[in-house]
Amino acid sequence: MTVIGNSAASRDKAFCFHPYTNLKAHETTGPTIIERGQGVRVFDDSGKEYIEGLASLWCVSLGFDEERLIDAAVRQMRKLPTYHVFSHKSHEAAIDLSEALIKMAPVPMSKVFFANSGSEANDTAIKLIWYYNNALGRPEKKKIISRQKAYHGVTVAAASLTGLPNNHRDFDLPIARILHADCPHHYRFAEEGESEEDFATRLADNLEKLILAEGPETIAAMFAEPIMGAGGVIVPPATYFDKIQAVLKKYDILLVADEVICGFHRTGNAWGSQTFGLKPDILTCAKALSSGYLPISAVMVSEAVYQACVTESEKIGIFGHGYTYSAHPVSAAVALETLKIYEERDTLGHVRAVAPRLQAGLRGLLSHPLVGEARGVGLIGAVELVADKDTRAAFDPKAGVGAKVSALCQEHGLIIRAMGDTIAVCPPLIIAEDEIDTLFTRLRTALDAALPLVKG
Structure with a gap:
């Protein structure tokens, strides 16, 4: 394969084999290059800031810059x-x-x-x-x-x-x-x-x-x-x-x-x-x-x-x-x-203190036309996207609704994970209440942007 350009994205497409990725699509779209992290946030190579709403892969409990x-x-x-x-x-x-x-x-x-x-x-x-x-x-x-x-x-x-x-x-x-x-x-x-x-x-x-x-x-x-x-x-x-x-x-x-x-x-x-x-x-x-x-x-x-x-x-x-x-x-x-x-640091005490804010944020999304169920405990949860709230009818998987919402979240400064049409939220345990509020503001903005795309 010929490498075009010397950027990290070009070299990634040339040499990296990515898990949980549409490999053919990746050859065209390429990666988002995450360059550094601070607290519950990460930054890409253009300097754009994101709240890491899935703690990387459910794991970065103490944030991205813990010196100890x-x-x-x-x-x-x-x-x-x-x-x-x-x-x-x-x-x-x-x-x-x-x-x-x-x-x-x-x-x-x-x-x-x-x-x-x-x-x-x-x-x-x-x-x-x-x-x-x-x-x-x-x-x-x-x-x-x-x-x-x-x-x-x-x-x-x-x-x-x-x-x-x-x-x-x-x-x-x-x-x-x-x-x-x-x-x-x-x-x-x-x-x-x-x-x-x-x-x-x-x-x-x-x-x-x-x-x-x-x-x-x-x-x-x-x-x-x-x-x-x-x-x-x-x-x-x-x-x-x-x-x-x-x-x-x-x-x-x-x-x-x-x-x-x-x-x-x-x-x-x-x-x-x-x-x-x-x-x-x-x-x-x-x-x-x-x-x-x-x-x-x-x-x-x-x-x-x-x-x-x-x-x-x-x-x-x-x-x-x-x-x-x-x-x-x-x-x-x-x-x-x-x-x-x-x-x-009594991390458990902190989780118990801020978890109600996260769970309330999840339940608050139940009013959104795309959300059928909100569920979770502590600092983990999800919303399930549905085509019809009354019947609980799911979207056609080929429509890729969850993937579209995930992409819109990223566009608005929030990294989450779509598992089919379920949007998971699992931030670092150190997250503060105002950061939880920002997370849900960005998630709701993405859902609003998705609505006309999937409902017509």
């Missing part, structure tokens, strides 16, 4: 820039971070395994579940339940858990032994007149039917996000997790809480599991663990799961799993500093 995280990385780089935790080796950053995570876990946990992304964490959880059941002499108990519209990552196994068609289509996914239960979205999938509680009962009954049809002796675990993030910021209906967990307990099925988005105060508690009453056997987390400054994720496991792994590794002679960069010392040091900042 930069300093923590530099200190660790100078002390021990890289090392591993294979073969009885360790380092202080890994030990300290493990201890901090175990102390703040939503339920008693035993050990922490480190990886580099949410996808790797969930892949690891799958392997641990299979290893666990082999250790217990249950080689047939291997199937794993996820949910329609769930998002658990994009590695081969994690993408199989993900319940979104475009993550499977033409990748030859999902792999075997992965099942998908109902999506718990009351607005879209409840029957006429069905309350949230009744909807939750029906979904729990359907889960039990799925387990019985497959054979309880073959079902190992269920993965669940407390709030389903990339599937549309879907908040579970009242009593849902109580009823789901009762079914899992009945059939000795592990629960994995995917806290990759919800963890670290996003929902108004330290964990989404606390907000919605989950009691997981395994918990995965990433993103806000380091405020997105460096790649790191973690898998926390219960004592029962860990002891089974001990038994099996003793039999084999080794626990044959791990990543070169598991517990990378610089990433671990930055994550540990992130947790210290959350505690010292």
Whole structure:
């Protein structure tokens, strides 16, 4: 390919392979080059300012210029820039971070395994579940339940858990032994007149039917996000997790809480599991663990799961799993500093103080002709765009209404994410009330500009 010009945009089109992008369209449109960040804002290479309404990708909790995280990385780089935790080796950053995570876990946990992304964490959880059941002499108990519209990552196994068609289509996914239960979205999938509680009962009954049809002796675990993030910021209906967990307990099925988005105060508690009453056997987390400054994720496991792994590794002679960069010392040091900042600055208290403003802003958009539902908890939420508010009729997906609104938001200085026709809002946790107001002013302006384009 011939590179025309020497600009960053030209070089990007020549050499960069972009995820979650229409690759053909990108060859024409090219990228927006984000050059720097400050607080909840980022700036492109022309100097234009944007509120980052999705915290980059649900992760930049402490904003884009937190000097303490930069300093923590530099200190660790100078002390021990890289090392591993294979073969009885360790380092202080890994030990300290493990201890901090175990102390703040939503339920008693035993050990922490480190990886580099949410996808790797969930892949690891799958392997641990299979290893666990082999250790217990249950080689047939291997199937794993996820949910329609769930998002658990994009590695081969994690993408199989993900319940979104475009993550499977033409990748030859999902792999075997992965099942998908109902999506718990009351607005879209409840029957006429069905309350949230009744909807939750029906979904729990359907889960039990799925387990019985497959054979309880073959079902190992269920993965669940407390709030389903990339599937549309879907908040579970009242009593849902109580009823789901009762079914899992009945059939000795592990629960994995995917806290990759919800963890670290996003929902108004330290964990989404606390907000919605989950009691997981395994918990995965990433993103806000380091405020997105460096790649790191973690898998926390219960004592029962860990002891089974001990038994099996003793039999084999080794626990044959791990990543070169598991517990990378610089990433671990930055994550540990992130947790210290959350505690010292009472980030949780700040989230609880400003969350009502964000949730009121979302509900305020219900008056807009394009908005059918507004939903959210804490500092995460979404609005769903509809063709008809009364019937809840969706737009034709080919119309790309959500993508048009997203582009208009960017034009008006707001970066958000459209997931189909759902517009997600998930700003950095440090956002102030006046910045929330500005975010919604820009979002409403974009919706107003979209209205004549999509309604005619």
